[in-house]
Amino acid sequence: MGWAAVSAGEEVRLKLVEAEEPEDNDYHLQEQVGFILRKAHQRHVAIFAAHIADLTPPQFAALAKLHDVGETSQNQLGTLIAMDAATVKGVIDRLKARGLVELSKHEVDKRRLLVNLTVEGREAVERLIPLARGITEETLAPLSAKEAATFMRLLAKLA
């Protein structure tokens, strides 16, 4: 308890208050959703790296989404994979440097920079997708199938 040192009369008052407001006086960082979310994310990234060493999760997300939707503008891709413009630029730059994507200018709208998979990029995604399924599985491994389904449903509500 957090009030062990108070007088007997004070204890009574605090107990009554706690009956209405079940909150503990202490703040427990490890019980806060943000803190655990950060740790769960860290764990996932570590699992990802153990299976796919030469690509980061954001890089793979970009490739997988391009594989899914085909050529799109850099900005639109960012929207699809939840990355802001500055971040997606860096990711695409690095994928381009490795020959996995290629860039071209939109014919009509000269503001847009189109991004597409190269043949190498397509081969890479298709080779990696089975591994990615394994990463999802391993990340969820601490949960039973039923728990995992519940977790995914609730997590999706939060995100």
Added chain:
Amino acid sequence: MGWAAVSAGEEVRLKLVEAEEPEDNDYHLQEQVGFILRKAHQRHVAIFAAHIADLTPPQFAALAKLHDVGETSQNQLGTLIAMDAATVKGVIDRLKARGLVELSKHEVDKRRLLVNLTVEGREAVERLIPLARGITEETLAPLSAKEAATFMRLLAKLA
């Protein structure tokens, strides 16, 4: 469906296969736990920033943990808040620059760098903890109380 273009006989085979293996041929990024985890974390950080503008979640985590356990070594603090040595150093450096923590050398073990809250740091944490509770609440707001409890239980298992 993913096999609309196959022959009627092929459809039957695929249906039988799918009965055993419910996996779709497509890979859906937005259904992968890592992708949603990243988005949920992003949302939390945004909520945090809206309530506590002058501190990041890792910085607050460091202060809150120091408030909880008192003086510790930089490395030990990192363990407690799930940050590696290189990351925690940056966080502590910035908190020190703002006068919220102070550093000293361990008398016995000369390798250790002790970190402690300053008076200002202590005041800041105590002022911010109520806001942090609100951040946790708002992050979980899309869930009912029961759902939130379930989610926290499962999330803790994953992290």
Added chain:
DNA sequence: TTGATATCATTTGCATACGAATGAATTTGA
């Protein structure tokens, strides 16, 4: 039509995040 807005992309600056290498200090174990 044209002036105000909006969109797309880039750049800069700051803050995590982590692997790897390094050096200093401590602990372990043969």
Added chain:
DNA sequence: TCAAATTCATTCGTATGCAAATGATATCAA
């Protein structure tokens, strides 16, 4: 005891991640 292993901290390099400012282009509306 003393060499090997471990621990603590620092530094470097790379990669997100986002706010804010900027410039180019496109769209909207009076």
